[in-house]
Structure formats: C-alpha cells, structure tokens
Amino acid sequence: MAASIPHYEISVDTTKIQDGAREIIKRVKPAWDIHSLTFKLFTEGITNALVGGYQPDNKDDMVLVRIYGEKTELIIDRQAEKDTFILLSGAGCSPPLYCTFTNGMAYGFVKGVPLDEKMVKDANIRTLIAKEIAKLHSLKKSDQGTSNPVPYIFTKIQNFINLAPDSFPEQERQKIFEGELQSKAAIQEEFNMLKGHLEALTCDVVFSHNDLLLQNIVFDSQSNKVGFIDYEYGFYNLQAFDIGNHFNEYAGVDEVDYSRFPDRDYQLSWIRIYLEEYYSLIGRQSTVSDTDVERLYVQVNKCALGSHFFWGVWALIQAQNSKIDFDFLAYSVTRFKEYFRRRDAFLSLKEPLI
Known part of the structure; x- marks a missing residue:
C-alpha cells in the first residue's frame, strides 16, 4: 500500500511557498485549473510550514502541502510518519495522503475548526475527543501483527537527549540554559529517574498520536465529529501518555x-x-470499574510528566536548529518548570491494587 503513494523529487522553497505548492498540487489534482487556485497559509505550527490550495468554488476540497522544518529529520522518522498516515487513512481516522516530495508531503483537508482553550472543555466536544482517542488506540499496525508492541517513548526521549545541545553559543541563551536547566547531564539524570517510574506502570501499550495539542484537533459542527491532524510523532506508546x-x-x-x-x-x-469506548472497541467484556478509572488516572498524571519531559528536550533541539520565529528555549524552560512543579505530587500517586 505504501508503494502506491507517489514521491516527487521536488524541493519546495518556503520563500516561494505558493509556487512550490502549485507544482505539487498540479500532480495530485491534474483535473484542477492550476492557475485559478486560492491559497491559505497556516501559521499555527511550530515545526513545519503549511499551505493549503483549493479551487475557488470548493474550499473544503483543499490540498495541504507541508514543508518540513529545518533539520526535523533529526527528530522525526519521515518513513514512519508516512506509514502512520496510510494506517490511519485506511481506518478512517485521517484524510488521504496524496504524495511525498523531497522536503514534505501533501494530503487531504480535515473539515472544521481547530480547537481553542474553551472549546476543548465543551461537554460534547470532550466526549468526542475521548472516543476518537479510544478509536486510535484500538488500531493495530500490520507490522506488529498479534505480537506485544513495546513503547517507543523511552528510546525517543533518550534520542532527543543525545541530540540536545550541551550549550548555546550566545551568552544570554547560555545563561538561561544554565540557570533554568543546569546542564545536559542533569537532564539525563532526571530522565533516568522518571523512566523507572513510568516503566513500572501497568499500562497498555497502544498506537498513539503523541501530539494532541489543541490545534491538532479539528471540530466539524455540521457532522458533530472531531478529527486529528499531524501524525509526525505517531508511534506505539504507553496508553496514558496520549x-x-x-x-x-x-x-x-x-x-x-x-x-x-x-x-x-x-x-x-x-x-x-x-x-467505555476503548473496552468496546477492543472487545474487552468487563465493565469499566471505579478501580479501572482510578488506575488510568494515576497513569495519566505520571505520563503527563513524561510529556513535559519529551517536549522540553524536543524544544532544546529546536532551539538549536529551527529557523521558525518561535522562542523554543523559553518553551523548553516552561515545560520543565511545570514538570518540576508537578513532579513530586504526581510521582507519589499509587496505582490501586488489582
């Protein structure tokens, strides 16, 4: 199935993004009048550049062209992302992947609006999100078969730490790094401790999105559905991490x-x-007990610490390599501050006995 997705040796210049997007779109939509395309530039992302192209009379039928961020191949497995897209599209969890090109990919549009801080807590929308995450977690990748998958989060965070800078050449940024995060060695030591706590969890390992920030969740009020976008960090993980x-x-x-x-x-x-949705989808016959809910609650909050750590180290790599106008070092500091603020309380939580 992966072989049927075309690849084009075209590199899109982000300074001429509409011209490059037009070259891609005319290949995946040959029946379109390529000269009458309307473009929309999306600015929410902090990893890649994204532009959408569509015919003036049908905005919902949009082709999204994503150009990978500078050196993001260091932290994102693009072949794995492609495989994930195909898996989710086949299961009805994502739009189609049209093609890949030298420094990006093109895919379909998810109709709706990205969530904001108020919408995500709406009783209807949060129920839809919970059920959609359960649906995602019930999927199985064909290369796993019936074997027991292992969580990739620990390998991924360690890879991030290995790639993170030891220091910054600018005096001001180096002062912030040392003052707030101490050193790369201190980060490694903290991860070793956290890893032991997370490995001890009695948690299902499922295929996960791993990046369900508000802008990656789209709500369509007409169909009353939510959809997830951006699967760059999709991999098998502890269920509670997502x-x-x-x-x-x-x-x-x-x-x-x-x-x-x-x-x-x-x-x-x-x-x-x-x-309740997850048990139904995987065929687990037992009802959801208070103990089940409490256990996952404990796991979720401990994995919330893992999430802060993951994105905190990720942001250090971006601070060194990304050309996007975003203060990644400040974002890393913010994630680690929240990690340490919550650490003792969350790590003291105990899973209920079976």
Missing part, C-alpha cells in the same frame, strides 16, 4: 497557562468515557 499529553495541552502554546490542566473530577469523568 491522554496526559492531551491534558497538558489544555494550557495552549502561545500563552501557556497550566492552571487549565484538568482537575481530578474532570479527569475521572473523561477517563470513564474513554475506557
């Missing part, structure tokens, strides 16, 4: 406010909806 990461993202990106992180009562209600 949920803990999603709860962290209630804080937003541009103006981060972790007071929006869901409280215990909210989480327990959300988790029960998720588990």
Whole structure:
C-alpha cells in the first residue's frame, strides 16, 4: 500500500511557498485549473510550514502541502510518519495522503475548526475527543501483527537527549540554559529517574498520536465529529501518555497557562468515557470499574510528566536548529518548570491494587 503513494523529487522553497505548492498540487489534482487556485497559509505550527490550495468554488476540497522544518529529520522518522498516515487513512481516522516530495508531503483537508482553550472543555466536544482517542488506540499496525508492541517513548526521549545541545553559543541563551536547566547531564539524570517510574506502570501499550495539542484537533459542527491532524510523532506508546499529553495541552502554546490542566473530577469523568469506548472497541467484556478509572488516572498524571519531559528536550533541539520565529528555549524552560512543579505530587500517586 505504501508503494502506491507517489514521491516527487521536488524541493519546495518556503520563500516561494505558493509556487512550490502549485507544482505539487498540479500532480495530485491534474483535473484542477492550476492557475485559478486560492491559497491559505497556516501559521499555527511550530515545526513545519503549511499551505493549503483549493479551487475557488470548493474550499473544503483543499490540498495541504507541508514543508518540513529545518533539520526535523533529526527528530522525526519521515518513513514512519508516512506509514502512520496510510494506517490511519485506511481506518478512517485521517484524510488521504496524496504524495511525498523531497522536503514534505501533501494530503487531504480535515473539515472544521481547530480547537481553542474553551472549546476543548465543551461537554460534547470532550466526549468526542475521548472516543476518537479510544478509536486510535484500538488500531493495530500490520507490522506488529498479534505480537506485544513495546513503547517507543523511552528510546525517543533518550534520542532527543543525545541530540540536545550541551550549550548555546550566545551568552544570554547560555545563561538561561544554565540557570533554568543546569546542564545536559542533569537532564539525563532526571530522565533516568522518571523512566523507572513510568516503566513500572501497568499500562497498555497502544498506537498513539503523541501530539494532541489543541490545534491538532479539528471540530466539524455540521457532522458533530472531531478529527486529528499531524501524525509526525505517531508511534506505539504507553496508553496514558496520549491522554496526559492531551491534558497538558489544555494550557495552549502561545500563552501557556497550566492552571487549565484538568482537575481530578474532570479527569475521572473523561477517563470513564474513554475506557467505555476503548473496552468496546477492543472487545474487552468487563465493565469499566471505579478501580479501572482510578488506575488510568494515576497513569495519566505520571505520563503527563513524561510529556513535559519529551517536549522540553524536543524544544532544546529546536532551539538549536529551527529557523521558525518561535522562542523554543523559553518553551523548553516552561515545560520543565511545570514538570518540576508537578513532579513530586504526581510521582507519589499509587496505582490501586488489582
């Protein structure tokens, strides 16, 4: 199936993004009048450049052309991303992947609007999200068959730490790095401790999105559905990581406010909806018990720490390599500050006995 997705040896220049997108779109939509295309530039992402092209009379039939960020191949497996896109498209969880090209890919449009901090807590929308995550977690990649998959999160974070800079050449940034994060060695030591706690969790390992920030969730009010976009970080992971990461993202990106992180009562209600859907999809006959909900609650909050760590180290790599106008070092500091603020309370939580 992967072989049927065409690849073009075309490199799109981000300074001439519409010209490059037009070259891609005329290959995947040969029946379109390529000269009458309307373009929309998306600015929400902090990893890649993204532009959409469509015919003036049908905005919903848009081709999205994504140009990979500078040196993102260091942290993202593009072949794995392609395979994930194909898996999710086949399961009805994503739009079609049209093609890949030298420095990006083109794919279909998910109709709707990206969520904001208010929408994500709407009772209807949060129920749709819980059920859609459960659907994603019930999928199996063909290369895994019936074997027991292993979580890739620990390998991924270690790879990130290995790639992270030891220092910054600018005096001001180096002062921030040392003052807030101490050193790369200190980050490694902290990860070794956290890894032990997360490996001890009695948690399902499922195929996960791993990046369910608000802008990656689209709500269509006409169909009353949510869809997920951007699968760059899709891999097998601890079930609770996707949920803990999603709860962290209630804080937003541009103006981060972790007071929006869901409280215990909210989480327990959300988790029960998720588990009822998940059990149904995987054929588990037992009903969802209070103990099941409490166990996943503990796992989710511990994995929320793993999420902060993951994106904190990721941002250090971006701070060194990305050309996108975003203060990645400040974002890394923000994630690690929240990690340390929550660490002791979350690590002290105990999974209920079976």
